Amino acid sequence: xxxxxxxxxxxxxxxxxxxxxxxxxxxxxxxxxxxxxxxxxxxxxxxxxxxxxxxxxxxxxxxxxxxxxxxxxxxxxxxxxxxxxxxxxxxxxxxxxxxxxxxxxxxxxxxxxxxxxxxxxxxxxxxxxxxxxxxxxxxxxxxxxxxxxxxxxxxxxxxxxxxxxxxxxxxxxxxxxxxxxxxxxxxxxxxxxxxxxxxxxxxxxxxxxxxxxxxxxxxxxxxxxxxxxxxxxxxxxxxxxxxxxxxxxxxxxxxxxxxxxxxxxxxxxxxxxxxxxxxxxxxxxxxxxxxxxxxxxxxxxxxxxxxxxxxxxxxxxxxxxxxxxxxxxxxxxxxxxxxxxxxxxxxxxxxxxxxxxxxxxxxxxxxxxxxxxxx
Amino acid sequence: xxxxxxxxxxxxxxxxxxxxxxxxxxxxxxxxxxxxxxxxxxxxxxxxxxxxxxxxxxxxxxxxxxxxxxxxxxxxxxxxxxxxxxxxxxxxxxxxxxxxxxxxxxxxxxxxxxxxxxxxxxxxxxxxxxxxxxxxxxxxxxxxxxxxxxxxxxxxxxxxxxxxxxxxxxxxxxxxxxxxxxxxxxxxxxxxxxxxxxxxxxxxxxxxxxxxxxxxxxxxxxxxxxxxxxxxxxxxxxxxxxxxxxxxxxxxxxxxxxxxxxxxxxxxxxxxxxxxxxxxxxxxxxxxxxxxxxxxxxxxxxxxxxxxxxxxxxxxxxxxxxxxxxxxxxxxxxxxxxxxxxxxxxxxxxxxxxxxxxxxxxxxxxxx
Numbered sequence: 001x002x003x004x005x006x007x008x009x010x011x012x013x014x015x016x017x018x019x020x021x022x023x024x025x026x027x028x029x030x031x032x033x034x035x036x037x038x039x040x041x042x043x044x045x046x047x048x049x050x051x052x053x054x055x056x057x058x059x060x061x062x063x064x065x066x067x068x069x070x071x072x073x074x075x076x077x078x079x080x081x082x083x084x085x086x087x088x089x090x091x092x093x094x095x096x097x098x099x100x101x102x103x104x105x106x107x108x109x110x111x112x113x114x115x116x117x118x119x120x121x122x123x124x125x126x127x128x129x130x131x132x133x134x135x136x137x138x139x140x141x142x143x144x145x146x147x148x149x150x151x152x153x154x155x156x157x158x159x160x161x162x163x164x165x166x167x168x169x170x171x172x173x174x175x176x177x178x179x180x181x182x183x184x185x186x187x188x189x190x191x192x193x194x195x196x197x198x199x200x201x202x203x204x205x206x207x208x209x210x211x212x213x214x215x216x217x218x219x220x221x222x223x224x225x226x227x228x229x230x231x232x233x234x235x236x237x238x239x240x241x242x243x244x245x246x247x248x249x250x251x252x253x254x255x256x257x258x259x260x261x262x263x264x265x266x267x268x269x270x271x272x273x274x275x276x277x278x279x280x281x282x283x284x285x286x287x288x289x290x291x292x293x294x295x296x297x298x299x300x301x302x303x304x305x306x307x308x309x310x311x312x313x314x315x316x317x318x319x320x321x322x323x324x325x326x327x328x329x330x331x332x333x334x335x336x337x338x339x340x341x342x343x344x345x346x347x348x349x350x351x352x353x354x355x356x357x358x359x360x361x362x363x364x365x366x367x368x369x370x371x372x373x374x375x
Numbered sequence: 376x377x378x379x380x381x382x383x384x385x386x387x388x389x390x391x392x393x394x395x396x397x398x399x400x401x402x403x404x405x406x407x408x409x410x411x412x413x414x415x416x417x418x419x420x421x422x423x424x425x426x427x428x429x430x431x432x433x434x435x436x437x438x439x440x441x442x443x444x445x446x447x448x449x450x451x452x453x454x455x456x457x458x459x460x461x462x463x464x465x466x467x468x469x470x471x472x473x474x475x476x477x478x479x480x481x482x483x484x485x486x487x488x489x490x491x492x493x494x495x496x497x498x499x500x501x502x503x504x505x506x507x508x509x510x511x512x513x514x515x516x517x518x519x520x521x522x523x524x525x526x527x528x529x530x531x532x533x534x535x536x537x538x539x540x541x542x543x544x545x546x547x548x549x550x551x552x553x554x555x556x557x558x559x560x561x562x563x564x565x566x567x568x569x570x571x572x573x574x575x576x577x578x579x580x581x582x583x584x585x586x587x588x589x590x591x592x593x594x595x596x597x598x599x600x601x602x603x604x605x606x607x608x609x610x611x612x613x614x615x616x617x618x619x620x621x622x623x624x625x626x627x628x629x630x631x632x633x634x635x636x637x638x639x640x641x642x643x644x645x646x647x648x649x650x651x652x653x654x655x656x657x658x659x660x661x662x663x664x665x666x667x668x669x670x671x672x673x674x675x676x677x678x679x680x681x682x683x684x685x686x687x688x689x690x691x692x693x694x695x696x697x698x699x700x701x702x703x704x705x706x707x708x709x710x711x712x713x714x715x716x717x718x719x720x721x722x723x724x725x726x727x728x729x730x731x732x733x734x735x736x737x738x739x740x741x742x743x
Contacts, residue, residue, distance in 0.1 A: 058416075083452070
């Protein structure tokens, strides 16, 4: 009855991603549909000697809140949730949905208000994570809805997800991710020497300043699957334009054909072939929403196609992505926003990236090392 | 079904929990009650409260089966924060399998129960002082229907009838029932001693002194319908044969017979499950004493369904609980246990109050 791939994934996130120690308190957040994975994470955490508990939030709650709540109820953050953020040592967030478009018709202003309230807790969580007091990992549990977005059957999609996490086959996923950690770590060190990145591709000619910023290897410690290197670009130097071939998804909304033009680090022109109103609402969210908080290279070559899910899409081997909104303080980023919206740019066909004028990446691969990140 | 769930949620939030604007309301249940949790969430919002949903998987069997002693004894930060900070706490129980714990060593269960004493005492303390209003209800599942030997549809009808939800105005009906229970409570409050007599049963309790009776009228349990007290700790004398199986945390014990001397169980037997009975009676000092004594008074609950929430309210029964007493009755017995056991008095049962026959065949003879 239980899926051995889920058991392997549970052990991987507890033992590799979180490195959970005996006696530590772990909260496992998931919707009820993802309970099979929540239970495997719970079981692995018990075996590690930790104190796990599971918090399942029914998926319809945001819809009900948006429909029934007055403004005060929308803005409310429960003291229980605030207390819990202080009392846990680690959190596993299992992303999973039964319907990825359930909120498409929600009022964008009320939705934005709801997101802003939830950011209060997220902010405190980030603070504790940055201080090294709180471990966190996000992982996806495959459902029919995600498979549908990916245009696959559930069985195919499960294989896609579990291959990307390296738990599809029996073996040693922990060893694989240690190798990824090493490779991406050295990539991050090389990129840290660059002052400026210049991205050239279809509809894209964008320059970003990255001097003095730290690059981070995303090697499965915060997301599973994983596989990217990223930083927060300098706030005022982004110039030029960028086009996103893939639809951009955010909180159940889809915006397609996005083109952004930047001057002095700020979006001065934004177009979309569909969902323009929502794009504008996001850009208006606050001061920082018009600036980039992240630029990154996707390097998981097991992820070879767009599946309408940021967790996977931003790691597609051969893509780059930028995020509008909040930047990473621990990487030197200074941009503040309640928004953090990843937008993925496909560079696999004829994209090029120059670092300080030197070509370093072409058609989805770094030049000096043609070997993709795999073991 | 969904219209009934909506009505159930409205009664739980409006009548039982009495949710007012601004009340932090924890709505707790397992994932198989998602539809009711959603209705409760919406009803709390409509009442102006702040709902927090506490939903989990049925993990007890994993924890008891695979956890260390320390892990079994641990309570989550959520459990502590919920009872410390909530104004209202609505709990929904709905097992997917009522016998899932049958293979677990009883010692593990008593260890877990013991570890929860402080937590239980803390929420009862907040309830007593009026800071926390809590209510426990049941959601119909196939597992519960199976225990009741009914189809799921029959069981749903049973639950909603017991909750008066098919009534045009359930809240008014509950208020009227509460008045009726109040009259029974007032009658019993003037008595010092109760003696229960039935086949295999002749048991006497002292119920006067500093002890008070409470009416269970849909505020802490829903559905509801009993009056209960905490008898004096050293007063139980005699023996009792429980006509219905005694069920506790997924275990069933049949034909329980208890003999009491000066308030303590001195003999406990059962035709099946006696090991588990002995383990629970020996759980701690207080587990040998009676923490609760009650009359079941809900006439819409007539059949035994192996769910204590309903069974203890069957009109025409009495029950006692081994273990922890309710402070609201002036009870002082402490224990990690609170195990209700039920005795049917509907055919031939008698109750004497201060020597006078006051109850026969499941009914009070006088109601002043």
